[in-house]
Structures are given as structure tokens and as C-alpha cells.
Amino acid sequence: MRDEIPPGTLYMLILKTLARGGEMHGFEIANSIQQISDDILQVEEGSLYPALQRMLIKGWVTAEWGVTAGNRRARYYKLTKSGRKQLEVELSQFQRVNEAILRVIQMA
């Protein structure tokens, strides 16, 4: 069973993945999100790319072309300082919302 990620959390997942993994290309980011979530969260893999473009514009990540271990040309994304800050903002916001939702559904 695979679930689509909740709307609005894609940025947070990408930011967190980059924070953990350093420089990664798109495929690695998609793979990483999927593996760590035990294959439950599935990014529609292509939607990663418009999101990355948006993050580039916002200055949360930078991109540089490099070569993969398999000797392929790939664009590597890296978190910036403002990206790190954004991650904190998104995380605390997510936790707040999550806790609120939990409280609502756990009310007897």
C-alpha cells in the first residue's frame, strides 16, 4: 500500500532529506524519501522537479551539475542557510498541526 504525501509537505520532506544527506540529485531525493518511509510515502516522482525549481527561486537550495558514481551527468541540490531556516519553520508548523489533529481524533 502506497500513500500520496499530504499536500504541502513535499517541501518539508525535500528539505529534511537534503539536510540529512547533503548534496543529492533528484532521483536520490525521491528514493530516499521512499526508503526511509518504508515505502509508504510515494512522491509522484516527477513532481519533485517543479518543486525543486520553486525552491531554487526561493533560495532554499542551490544546484550544481556533477557526475554520479555511474558516470552520469546529474544536477546536485544542496541546502542553503535560508533553506535550513525554512526547514525549521516547516517542521514546527507541521508538528503543531499534527498535534492538533491528533488531539481532535483521540478525543473520546
Next chain:
Amino acid sequence: MLVRRSQFDIDLEDEMRMHISLRAQQQTEAGIAPDEARHVAQRRFGNALLLKETSREVWGWRWLEILLQDLRYGLRILAKSPGFTAVAVLTLALGIGTNTSIFSVVHAVLLRPLPYKHAERLVSPVNVAKDNLMGLGVADFQYATWRDQTGIFDGIAAYAGRDFTITGSGEPEQLKAQTVTPGFLGVMETTPMVGRDFTPRDAVPRGGQVALLSYPFWMRRFGGDRSILSRQLTLDGKPYSVAGVLPRDFEFPENTDVSLLVALSEPAEQPLGAIYFYSVIARMRQGVTAERAEADLALINKRLESAYSQRLGRTEAGAQTRLIGLHDRLVGNVRPALLVLTGAVGLVLLIVCVNICNLLLARAIARQKEIAVRIALGAGRAGVLRQLLTEGMLLAAGGGLAGLAFAFGGVRLLRAMAPAGVPHIDEAQINAVVLGFNLSIALCAGLVFRTRACAHGFRH
């Protein structure tokens, strides 16, 4: 930007292709047949084309690209049905052309401010009889009494039209002229561009001996020669000296083609002999309302009526003096007619829009298949609408352009056809304001007929 854009596309494509091929490779390593693996990878990736477009849109170039694409497509579609296009463009040209022509006249006659300083304070005192709304002339002694009453006007001048024949130095020529009291240019707040203004010493009863030339007449007859100031003109066989030349942009209020002003002596307050009637122009004193001025004039008139009751004709007795704004006096007679015309051509444009809307609806039925195919191929409803709107705008732009050509002829025709006495009609022309009007009605028309047709089309 285009270079950057294509580099952007290449990068994005590379990135996406690599992603899919890595995913496919992973699938084959997991034991799936290569063909199947590629398929799975692509399915997991999603609609690459759409994603590429979304990525591009992120950078904000898409709108231009979309516009160009819509324009290209629209032009192709219109070129494919030349009959429809020609009919639509010609119909629009007719509607937009008539509107533009009439507007150019409305602009020149009604909307354009008068070319005088503080023109809003210029008024024309007119005698109005009780059952006669036509303005009557102002008697010379009446004018003189108003002139000598301080506190109402900052300045007041009388004038009357007169024609002259100029002889000597070139062909004899009939000239339109106005005799004016020496204060006339002062009331208009202007001064001659060459030479000097009239002085009371230049003035002669009924006008004579000293003249001011209009700029066009000076250029035409004397080639702008300044030595004219020391020469004499022969008007109606009598010698006139030239005081100066009026400013280039000076217009006489009632006729724009006045070639000469001739000094007229100030009438006396005591009526002696024959009474002459004049047109009068005055500059209101700042802070004096028209009502108060009219009340003051009424008082003066009453005094005059009792003093000269035997000398005044029946029409003069009981006449009231009204102050009419100069602009109203000039355009008052033609305003309703022009407004009716404007309304009429506006309706014509509306009818044109309805007709084109019908044409588009008829075509929409024929194009249903094409649009269905485009939607099936993934075009969004908004995209289809936008494309149809662009097509409508193309039609409107064509119609506007053709309408403009039409209006050039139309304005000429209107100028030639206009009855005498429409002020400033000669200045009706296609200028920037009229161009802007043309553009905006073309766009509005495009928007109206296209959205109507679309709204109708989508309901079915």
C-alpha cells in the same frame, strides 16, 4: 533570455531523463523485463511534458510562450477560413471605424479644452428674451455700462464680425476679420507674438486703421516677414497699419479662420444715434459666482431700461442677461446632436458585436471536434478558453486596424459634410487620444463578442 530558456529546457530534460532511466535500471535489477521496467519508471514519474511545463511556469516565462503559441495558432486558424475572417474583420472595421470617426469629432468639438488660459472663467453675456431662447446681441450702451461697473468682471470686450478685401501686394483676397475693442486680447490673457497689442488710440468707431494679423495669414500672405510692421495694408481700399501678429496657436472663439483683428473703439455709455449690437466676452472675477453676476447685471439692465425705455425695441425690454460659459456657448448647439450620433454609432458597434458573436457561434459548432480533440490531448479548459480569447483579440485587432484606415476617410468626410458653425470641427483628426479610443473599443469589442460566444458555447 531565449538562450537561457533553451539551456533551462535542456537541463531539465537531462535531469528528468536520467531519473527515469535510473528508475528503469533499478527495476531491471529487481528482475523485471527491460520493456516493462521502462514502462513502470515512466508511470511512476508522471506526465513528463506537463511537469516540464509546470517547472517552466515556475520561472514565469510561460505566459509569453503561451501568448506567442496562441497567437500563432489563432493566425493559422483564421487564415484557414479566409471568408469568415474577411467578413468578421470588415464588419468590425465598419463598426469601429464609424465610432472612431465620430469620436474624433466629439473629441475635437466637445472634449478638448478651449485653448485659453483659465478658460473656465471666460463667459459670454447674452440677452435672452422671455419667449425666445436665441441669444440676442448686446447693445453698445449696455455693454459700456457693464464695462464701467467694477466688481463683476476682470475684463470685458466686445466684438463683431466683418469681412475685408485686401488689395495691393499680391492677388486681391477676401478675408474674414473681427473688429474687437482694445481690451480683447487682455480678456483672453494673450499677447501678440510679434509687435504690440491694440491701444485705445488704435481704436476707431466701427473699427479701422489698425490691424493684428493671424499667424497663418501672416505666413501665407507675407511669408512671416517682420517688416510688415512698418508697412501698410490696403483693406477695402483704405490704408491700415499693422500692430502685430497673433500667437501661432491663437484661435478666435467663434471662427477659427479669422485672418485679421481690427481695433474697434470702446462704445460710449450714452447711446447716441444708431444703436449697434455686439457679441461680448468677459472674464469672471475670481470668487464671483454666475448667479451673483447675473443678479448684478439684471439690476443694471433695469436701470438702463427705465432710462432709455423709448429707445429700446420691444424685444429688448424684458430681456434677461444670462452668462453662458464660453465652452457652452461654442458647443451648446451641437452637443445634443453629437451625443445622439455617438449613441447611434455605439449601437452600431453593439450590433456588429452581436453579429460577430453569431458568426463565432456558428463556427463553434464546426469546431467542436477540434476542441474536443484538444481537450482529449490534455489541453485544459482554461487553455482552450484562453486560445479562443486570443483568437477573438486577433480578429478585434484586425478590425481595429482596418477601422482606423476607415476612420481616416471618415473624419475627412465628416469635416466636409459638417454644417457651418460647428466649432473646431477642422481640428477633428486621428490623434493620440483618438488612437487610444480606437484601441480600447477594439479590445472591448473583442472581449465582448468572444466571451459571449464562449459563454454560449460552453453552456451547450
